[in-house]
Amino acid sequence: MFDRTLPHDRRQALFGGTNSVRVWGLGPRELITPFTALLACELEPGGSVGRHVQEHFPEVVIFVEGRGTATVDAERIDVETGSVVQLPLGKTLAIENRSSSDPLRYLIIKARSE
Numbered sequence: 001m002f003d004r005t006l007p008h009d010r011r012q013a014l015f016g017g018t019n020s021v022r023v024w025g026l027g028p029r030e031l032i033t034p035f036t037a038l039l040a041c042e043l044e045p046g047g048s049v050g051r052h053v054q055e056h057f058p059e060v061v062i063f064v065e066g067r068g069t070a071t072v073d074a075e076r077i078d079v080e081t082g083s084v085v086q087l088p089l090g091k092t093l094a095i096e097n098r099s100s101s102d103p104l105r106y107l108i109i110k111a112r113s114e
Contacts, residue, residue, distance in 0.1 A: 001026070001040045002105055017094070019047030026107075037110040043068070043097045047104075051094040057110040059087040061095075066104035069096045079106075089113055 001024065008024040026038040036057050043049065043066075051071070061070065063083040070077045070085045071094040077085060079095075087093055097104035 002042050002103075014049045015052040015094075016050030017048035019044040019097075021047065021049060034112040035109065036112060037108065039108040039110075041106050041108060043095060043104040043106075045097055045099050045101050045103060047097050049093075049095040051092050053092050054087045054089050056089075058089055058113050059093075060109045061085045061087070061093070062107045062109070064105050064107060066097060066099060066102055068098050068104045070094070071096075079104075 006024060008022050010020050010022050012020045014021050022042040024040040026040055031038065063079045063081060065081055067080045070079050072085060072087060073092055079085065
C-alpha cells in the first residue's frame with residue numbers, strides 16, 4: 001500500500017503545511033456509492049498538512065503507523081497506530097508528524113453525506 005515504486009502523487013507543503021505527503025489512490029477507479037475517495041498517505045518525518053476545511057465530503061482518517069497530532073477545529077488530538085479521526089462537513093483538519101525519523105502513515109476515506 002505504501003510502496004513508492006507504485007504510481008502515486010507527491011504533494012509538497014499540502015494546504016500550506018511543511019515537507020511532502022505521498023498519496024496513493026486505493027481501490028478501483030469507480031468507487032461504489034457513497035464513497036468518493038480511498039487514499040493511503042505518507043507524511044514525511046517532521047512534516048505537516050496545513051489546516052483545511054472539509055468542504056465537499058465528510059472524511060474518516062485512520063492512522064496506521066507512526067505518531068503525530070491531528071487538530072480538528074481547535075481540538076488537538078494525539079494520534080498513533082489505530083487512532084481514528086472523523087471529520088463532518090465544515091470541520092477543519094491539520095496533521096503533524098511528530099517524529100524526526102519516521103513517516104506518519106494514514107488512510108483517508110471520503111464519502112457523500114446523506
